[in-house]
Every structure is written in structure tokens, then in C-alpha cells.
Amino acid sequence: MEILMTVSKFASFCTMGANASALEKEIGSEQFPVNEHYFGLVNFGNTCYCNSVLQALYFCRPFREKILAYRSQPRRKENLLTCLADLFHSIANQKRKVGVIPPKKFITRLRKENELFDNYMQQDAHEFLNYLLNTIADLLQEERKQEKSNGRLANGTLDSQNNNSNATPAPTWVHEIFQGTLTNETRCLTCETISSKDEDFLDLSVDVEQNTSITHCLRLGSTSGLFFDLAKLTEGRFKYMEQLQRYTKLSYRVVFPLELRLFNTSGDATNPERLYDLVAVVVHCGR
Template identity: 50%
Template structure:
């Protein structure tokens, strides 16, 4: 596809600083596919994920049974972008979008879709495909090793012997963390802990707050009493208890979804919360995890533009090789790092600025080094 004026403008802006081997391509919009394009850009610039996907694709191409599925379509799209001769331009994700619509009827209509729902669907679908491939490989003596290697079947159990997944795929290795749900009986002091895995955290938000305070609230202690009493196995009865959720094993890529859409009973519909929520460029996980030394760095933000949940637009901000870029479907521009804070939200209830951070992608600095 022919490179537009925005492409050449971007090349001029970066000049000699244009990263070696990197490609900055906009994605064509098919009427209502900005929810998909914004998430795809965030995932493309999630470098560990991109590298594993391209490696998978190279291995897969050499296999005979390369049936088309969502994973092969995504790998094909990423491969298409990174193998472009030009440094900037526009590519069409038509085949991938068609596959999404084929796999999930939710995304078939021309209505406004939710980027977070799409991200959830996509990651879970990729995991399902990889798991099926590994299971098929185990039951087939032919080429089983190649297929098992392709899906990175480590047959591992997770931390402390938790068996949440039969094995850990490379999608899990990038995005999966473990939460511990702790309940302490206030009569006998027995703590019951239940582990669960997550690909992203959905956080309740408040006006004039920050990601740190949202995470603190997420892990705050809640008292279970009156009708909500907890059945304690040791006491063999319902008891008052304290409950809290904390991160037991943080993921390499921490994805956080800000719950900006809230059902308001008086209105009888969902309302968008334009609250100002500060998300820092560097984040430490305090209060939610035992090892608070873990540091994360922001590398992408999916932004919802618009005043309500049923209409609007999605764009994404991406950090690549210390430059910040703004992706709006076909258009790609360079932005200053200070511009990121204009997407925190509004301190006033009614504001002309409707561009608000919706999904945040942080990478662990320890896993990168």
C-alpha cells in the first residue's frame, strides 16, 4: 500500500534516529475496527510477544498442517508489517479482522465494540490454539517434537505447585500473573488462600486518583459480616472474616484495564467516567505484592475517545526505542513524552477533552534486563 504524507512526515521527524529494523505502520479501518487496531498496535510493540509470535510463525510455516486460525492470521499480519521495505506506511489487517468476525459473533456487527473485551478474547483464543496444538502433538508420533517446541510446551506447574494450566505457553509467559485471594477467619484466625491466574487486572477508578491508589484499593482488606459471613472449614460455621486480594506472581507484561464504563441505575444505561487517573511512566508495585522491588515501565496506552460507552473511537500511544508514537488507524505521528499526561482524564465532570486512558501496558524492567 502506498505510503501517505503522514508516513514521510514521521520519517522526517525521526530522521537519523529512526530505529534500525523497526517499522511504524498504520492499520486500515473497516468502518468500526479501531477497537481492534488500537489493541494490535499495543501488542505489536510488546516486543517479547512479537518476537515469540514471529518465531512461532517461522516454525509453523515449515509444517504441513498449517491451518488458518486467529493465531496464524495475527502472525501473518505482524510478519507483513516487520518485513515491509519501507519504514512507514499503512497495511490492511483485512484477513485478521475477517477471522475475528468468523470466530466471534460479538465482533460481527458494525456497532461500537469494547477494546478490553477484544483483548481478552484474543489472548484467550491464542492460548486455546496453542494448547490444542500441543495436545495434538502429544497424541501424534509424527512431528510431535516440532509442534511441542512451537507451542513452548514446558509442562511446568506454576509457582508453589499451582496447576492452573496444563502447561505454560509463550502467551502465558508474557502476560500471566497469579493472584491470591486470602480470607482470614476472625474467630480462629485461620487463613484460607486461593490462587487464580490473570492476563489483566480490571481496576475500579475514582476521581483525581492514580494507578497506585487504584492498585491499593484493589488489594484493600474487606470485612465479611452480616449476610456476607464466610463459611470457615475449621470452625464448621459461618464466621466474620477479612478478605483481601494480592498479586502473588506479577506478570512480565502487566496489563491494567480502567473501569471507565459504569452502569447508572437512574439513567438505566452505562455512563463513561471521565475521571482523572494518573498513570506514571515508571510504576512500582507496592502494597499489592510481597516483593515490592518490582518496577514496571509504561510502553503502551489504549485510549478511548468519546463521551459514552456505545460510541466513540480508540487510538493508541506506544513507546518504541525511547520515542512516543500516536497511532490513529491509518495515521501515525510522533508525540512528545509529556503529551501522555493529556490522556489521564478530566478533573471536571464535564470537559471537552474526551480522550482517556483505558488499557495500560507496562513491561517489567527486571524481565527486560
């Protein structure tokens, strides 16, 4: 599982434009990894929520490799996934190390497919990230379903899994990269019987406090049952202000490590602690 940490609403990385050569010279070519490119994305009217998430996902190497591999397959009808694949391919095949690219095709498709983003208003990048990952997963599962419906097994019978409309769709590489599992344990105070329930997730929200850390927030959530309290999940980055009579964004200082060790609190010895490397952090600075 990759951890793509999204903090607050997010801003676009600065576009380098005419300063690309100066930046590349200042950094020095020896600082660039082989075959890596650093490109800013043009803002098409408050699309920084989208640009920043796309850049974070581009530098999540397992995700990027799957997207580029998808593009190498036979062309399909244009959708959000094909547009993202074209954008990643365009960045990966640039001759220069740094520069700027307009993601116009992707933005146009995004606005066409979801009216929530069909405007020039600032949007929440957290919501956009969830929408994008779920949309890609749905597209992959639908394509797999179509491939099965068009093919037959060696004995000429239809795939039994395809015939079962109620079957749970098989996980995609989106799930393999980003999906985690939460285990909720309940202990009976009378007989001390323990019952557990697993719940998969692509996104995990935590309540934050002033001058805290991601590790502390995760530990607090696991001990208080926060992750399964839907009422509290909506309060992660916002707080209701009585004097304003609305929710306002929290501008708290939250420390996060480059490596995050998650401990197993379920008592299952077969599932030990795990160490995760931080892939990306997207932070929105401003109003």
C-alpha cells in the same frame, strides 16, 4: 509479566497514508530505533477497537518476537493466530519506516470466528484483547496436545500427561508474558489463622475515581478485596445512572506512571516488590 494497560474503549492510531514521507522527514531518521517500523492500520468500519490493540501488542516486544517465531514454524491451518503472525511479519519486513497497512485478512478471520465482531459496530477493545489472548493461548495448547497425540516416548508408550484428559493444560508463552497471580488471604478473627488462595489472571480490572492514579486504584483494590468481588469487577469503567437507567462510560482522569512498583502485601518474604515498565496505553477519545 508485561503490563499492557488498556484504558476505556480505545481508538485507532491515526493512519499516515500519503503523509508517511512528510512524517518520516519531520521525525528524522535518527529518531527511529534500528529495524523498527511505525505503521497505521486501515479502518474497515469501526475496527479501531481492534487496530489499536494490535498496534499495542506489536510494540510489546516479547509478544511480537513470539508471534514472529511462530510464523517461521511449519505452516498450519489458517486461524486467528496465523493471520496475526502474517500481519506482524508484513509490518516487520516493510522497507519504509512509516506507512499504512490494511489488516484485512485478520479482520475477515476475526469476523468469521466470532459473531460478536461480525458487524460494523464499535466494540469494546478490552473485550477484544481478552478474547484474542485467550484464543491464542487455546490454539497453542491445542497444537501442543495434537503434537503429543501424534508422537510417542522413546520406550514406545504414550505420554501419560496426554492420556489424562483432566490434566491442567501447561502454560503457554502467552501466560509467561502476561499472566500474573493474585493472593487472597483470609485471617480468622478468633484464632488468627491465615489461609491463602492464589488465582492466576491475564486481565486485571480496577475501579476508578475522578482525578486518581493507577497506583492508588491498585492499592485500594488490594486492601478492600476488590479483585475478588465479581460484582464490583463489572463496574470498573462504567457507572449506572438512575436518570438514564443505563450504564454510562466514566470519563475520569487517571494518572499512570512509566514505571509501576507493586508491593507484596501477603507477608511472603520470598516474593518481594517488583518494578514493571509500561508497555502500552490505549485510550478511546470520543463517544
